[in-house]
Amino acid sequence: MLAGxxxxxxxxxxxxWVLYYMGSPGASLLIWAACGILSMLGALSYAELGTVIKESGGEYIYILRNVGILPAFLLAYTSVFVVRPASIAAISIGFSEYVVAAFFQDCPLPQVVVKCTAAACILVLSVINCLNVRLAASLMNFFTAAKLIVLLVITVGGMVLLVKGNTHVFQNAFENTAVGFGPIGVAFYQGLWSYDGWNNLNPVIEELKNPEVNLPRAVMIAVPLVTCIYLLVNVSYFTVMTPQEFLSSDAVAISWGLKVLGSWTWLISLGAALSTFGSVNGIFFTGGRVCYVAAREGHLPNILSMVHVKRLTPSPALILTSAISLSMIIPSDFSTLVNFTR
Incomplete structure (x- = not known):
């Protein structure tokens, strides 16, 4: 669940976008590493909270039990009506851009098609999560395995070229590095977005077996693993593409695939689509529980605390999240939604 x-x-x-704001490959890699360390510190803190307060709801329930009603109320509304739906909308747009890019390789992506595909992604996953918890969890396992395989292909391909001497980008790795709180701060927003999800077991801790052992274990395995993968994938990107090619690409992984895999680039497109699709599924799975717990505590309408009699899924909460996410797709793009959620 965490890695997926x-x-x-x-x-x-x-x-x-990290390269765009930082200006150099070396500084970009430092941002990715720093974001991983920061995420690990946050995840360990959440693991401690989760083993002490064994209630679903994540940060909402922690604030409610330790700080008070008003801050928890404000966080619940922010999470349910802004942060979670915007995250779903942004990742769905990322999914749709990689799907559509496979059919429009030599021209700009038509935004109508992109947004309709993103809406279809949201609707399909909303239905799946409303129908069956086990099905949603099984999909999570499948998509996690698929995305790790694709990232392994990118990593190995880049390492092979790096060993062969394709190191020209790293010879002046810190040239043109941007200096200032503004560019570094926005670059951190983009990097931290990629690590978002390190706290996704806490909102469903009531459904986790033996949380005292499994929650810290999951954190200490997943976050370092993802950090190493992200650094290796970025090194692979820079090994194959110049910064100029990097910045002019609509889909970095596809551009990498065209230069390394040739006619097999569709594997990267498929893997990126599966990766983003699985990530949206994970946010749906946990986001619905936050809304459900907040309603159970009386901070949202009672109907949102209801679960399906037979399927035992928080369907009203999931439907509300889907509706808000769909409305956010219409006026926004990926970068705008990322900065908005941060």
Whole structure:
């Protein structure tokens, strides 16, 4: 759940924006490493909270039990009506851009097609999560395995070229590095977006077996694993593409595939689509529980605390999240939604 949610659209979309704001490959890699360390510190703190307060709801329930009603109320509304839906909308757009890019390789992506595909992604996953918890969890396992295989292909391909001497980008790795709080701060927003999901077990901790052992274990395995993968994938990108090619690409992984895999580039497109699709599924799975718990505590309408009699899924909460996410797709693009959620 943790690795599957963290690895989503970010590693396929954000590297371009991190480089754009930092100006150099070396500084970009430092940002990715720093974001991983920061995420690990946050995840360990959440693991401690989760083993002490064994209630679903994540940060909402922690604030409610330790700070008070008003801050928890404000966080619930922010999470349910802004952060979670915007995350779903952004990752769905990332999914749709990689799907549509496979059919429009030599021309700009038509935004109507992109947004309709993103809407279809949201609707399909909303139905799946409303129908069956086990099906949603099984899909999570499948998509996690698929995205790790694709990232392994990118990593190995880049390492092979690096060993062969394709190191020209790293010879002046810090040239043109941007200096200032503004560019570094926005670059951190883009990098941290790719690590978003490190706290995704806490909202469903009531459904986790033996949380005292499994929650810290999951954190200490998943976050370092994802950090190493992100760094290796970025090195692979820079090994194959110049910064100029990097910045001019609509889909970095596809551009990498065209230069390395040739006619097999469709594998990267498929993998990126599966990765983002699985990440949206993970946010749906946990986001519905946050809304459900907030309603159970009386901070949202009672109907949102209801679950399906037979399927035992928080259907009203999931339907509300889907509706808000669909409305956010219409006026926004990927970068705008990422900065908005941060």
């Amino acid at each position: 949610t963290m690895i989503g659209s970010g590693i396929f979309m954000s590297p371009q």
